[in-house]
Amino acid sequence: MTATTRPPAAARGVGRALRPTGKVLPEHARAHNRSLVLAHLFHIGPASRADIARSTGLTRVTVSGLVADLIAEALVEELGVRVDGKVGKPATMVGMRTEAFQIVAVDLTDDSRLLGAVLTLVGDVVVRRSEAIEGRTGESAVELLETLCRDLLEAATRPVIGVGIASPGVIDLAGNVVQAPNRGWYDMPLAAHLTERLGVPVHVANDANTRALGEFTYGSAAGSGCMVITVGQGVGAGIVVDGALVRGRHHAAGEIGHVTVVDGDLRDEPPLDCACGRAGCLETVLSVPALRRRTAGLTPEESDAALASVGRLLGIALAPVVSALDLAEVLLSGPPELLDGPLRDAALTTVRARTMPVIGDGLAMRMGSLDEDGALAGAAVLVLSGQLGVS
Numbered sequence: 001m002t003a004t005t006r007p008p009a010a011a012r013g014v015g016r017a018l019r020p021t022g023k024v025l026p027e028h029a030r031a032h033n034r035s036l037v038l039a040h041l042f043h044i045g046p047a048s049r050a051d052i053a054r055s056t057g058l059t060r061v062t063v064s065g066l067v068a069d070l071i072a073e074a075l076v077e078e079l080g081v082r083v084d085g086k087v088g089k090p091a092t093m094v095g096m097r098t099e100a101f102q103i104v105a106v107d108l109t110d111d112s113r114l115l116g117a118v119l120t121l122v123g124d125v126v127v128r129r130s131e132a133i134e135g136r137t138g139e140s141a142v143e144l145l146e147t148l149c150r151d152l153l154e155a156a157t158r159p160v161i162g163v164g165i166a167s168p169g170v171i172d173l174a175g176n177v178v179q180a181p182n183r184g185w186y187d188m189p190l191a192a193h194l195t196e197r198l199g200v201p202v203h204v205a206n207d208a209n210t211r212a213l214g215e216f217t218y219g220s221a222a223g224s225g226c227m228v229i230t231v232g233q234g235v236g237a238g239i240v241v242d243g244a245l246v247r248g249r250h251h252a253a254g255e256i257g258h259v260t261v262v263d264g265d266l267r268d269e270p271p272l273d274c275a276c277g278r279a280g281c282l283e284t285v286l287s288v289p290a291l292r293r294r295t296a297g298l299t300p301e302e303s304d305a306a307l308a309s310v311g312r313l314l315g316i317a318l319a320p321v322v323s324a325l326d327l328a329e330v331l332l333s334g335p336p337e338l339l340d341g342p343l344r345d346a347a348l349t350t351v352r353a354r355t356m357p358v359i360g361d362g363l364a365m366r367m368g369s370l371d372e373d374g375a376l377a378g379a380a381v382l383v384l385s386g387q388l389g390v391s
Ligand SMILES: [Zn+2]
Pocket: 257, 258, 259, 274, 275, 276, 277, 278, 279, 281, 283
């Protein structure tokens, strides 16, 4: 699309703006500018105040004021004078104190245990803990989660800026679990409840979305457009476009697991019943249990062919998504012995065969780079962005 100068919306008779916009209050502008400075230091590393002003477009005076505040909050420190041989007055460098704080992250993806960790601000795991779920759901699962969070908060070796939780299910922006059937949670204000109980800010988001955030922030996923497909007990996906997570009207963007891909009259295999009440969903062929069933007892050649047939179905489901969003990358997250081979090859070939060359030819499809820690890293990003405006 090309950018053109257009008359204001009202002059064109358009009754609504593209996004809801409110009055920009000075404190909002200040918070925004503060995140610009922190994000620069987080992503680029130590810099002079002049460097920050240049790259953020803020004035030197504004940057100096913000840096002074951040130093007072102990988030930023002065690192001495840059020695780079340049002519002129040497610049004092400032850097974010990424080692001075930690984040607690919990991944609720696994049906058998809660996985938690204390991470540094740059995503390195310091301490790990887990709790066996043993069939607990509802309130009892929340209590177990609270216990794990307390253990991790005690195990942290630096002040903790917040707790990030990656949960299956549909979760709104405020961290309310709209529905997570496997945990027995419906309209559960999980973030607010745990924030009150633990006394630190708690952020909750869908586990596939947090994986996408993790791959974007700590992995090397393309911020211009990437989709992370999580393959486990179920199938989900998180999508980042233009550097932001795609959420959707019902906070359910990326839920491709229940798109029908096997139609009884079109395929040579009968559609299998799905947990959602319908049949032939992507999840019924692509989940880890479904892939293991499909390949059980087969010779290596037969197994490769069986995985490729699922890859084709995945490609059919992905082609319209990749085209509609003009994605640069699709990342697969799950067991590599099932996904990283004939399945991935067939999916990519199928997407390319079904999309315009300008989109499909350059598309990359690869395994996620963060593996099992992807959801934890993404849960940490929730805290970074929620508390510091950095992501
Ligand atoms: Zn389904």
